[in-house]
Amino acid sequence: MTAEEKAPQDGSAPDERTRTYTWHDPLASFAEGATLSGIDYLRAMADGKIPVPPIAETMGFDRIAEVEEGRVVFRLTPAEFHYNPIGSVHGGVYATILDSACGCAVQSLLPQGDFYTSVDLTVKFLRGMSKDTGPVDCVGTATHLGRRTALAEARIVDADGKLYATATSSCLIIRAGS
Numbered sequence: 001m002t003a004e005e006k007a008p009q010d011g012s013a014p015d016e017r018t019r020t021y022t023w024h025d026p027l028a029s030f031a032e033g034a035t036l037s038g039i040d041y042l043r044a045m046a047d048g049k050i051p052v053p054p055i056a057e058t059m060g061f062d063r064i065a066e067v068e069e070g071r072v073v074f075r076l077t078p079a080e081f082h083y084n085p086i087g088s089v090h091g092g093v094y095a096t097i098l099d100s101a102c103g104c105a106v107q108s109l110l111p112q113g114d115f116y117t118s119v120d121l122t123v124k125f126l127r128g129m130s131k132d133t134g135p136v137d138c139v140g141t142a143t144h145l146g147r148r149t150a151l152a153e154a155r156i157v158d159a160d161g162k163l164y165a166t167a168t169s170s171c172l173i174i175r176a177g178s
Contacts, residue, residue, distance in 0.1 A: 029050050034112070038114070042107060062075040067108060070145075078134075091125060094156060095121060098138060099169065102153065108142070113177075114176055118170075119169075123166070127164050138155070152168070154167045154169070
């Protein structure tokens with residue numbers, strides 16, 4: 001049988017997969033978050049009281065697993081839709097969750113009305129992930145909080161503590177009324 005004979009009648013590839021997802025209005029979540037301290041905003045997301053940002057749905061993050069002052073843990077279960085052309089999780093997935101964990105660790109220290117934006121992100125890829133890796137945690141920790149800038153670091157680890165990647169980030173602090 002030829003490839004054309006195996007292909008479905010609708011023209012799709014025989015091994016084609018489909019993924020759909022939904023998200024909520026990010027500006028509504030942001031507006032609600034502006035009424036809370038950074039840690040309360042993140043805890044409300046972790047508890048499902050405020051929707052997570054669309055990037056979390058797009059990237060397939062499992063959830064925000066932990067929120068403490070200066071520390072946030074995101075959980076991700078690598079899947080095929082995270083793959084790059086060589087059959088492993090794309091570096092952009094690593095970078096996105098590392099950036100999220102760094103930034104949210106900083107956000108957890110900010111008072112009501114203050115926010116951050118990433119200035120830079122340096123990622124070190126240490127080992128590949130695949131759908132067989134199982135759930136991983138991305139642990140972000142704020143290491144410095146100043147008036148205008150903050151520093152943070154993050155690590156991706158599996159349940160056994162195996163390290164997959166690290167990152168450092170600088171963030172610009174946007175103060176209320178600035």
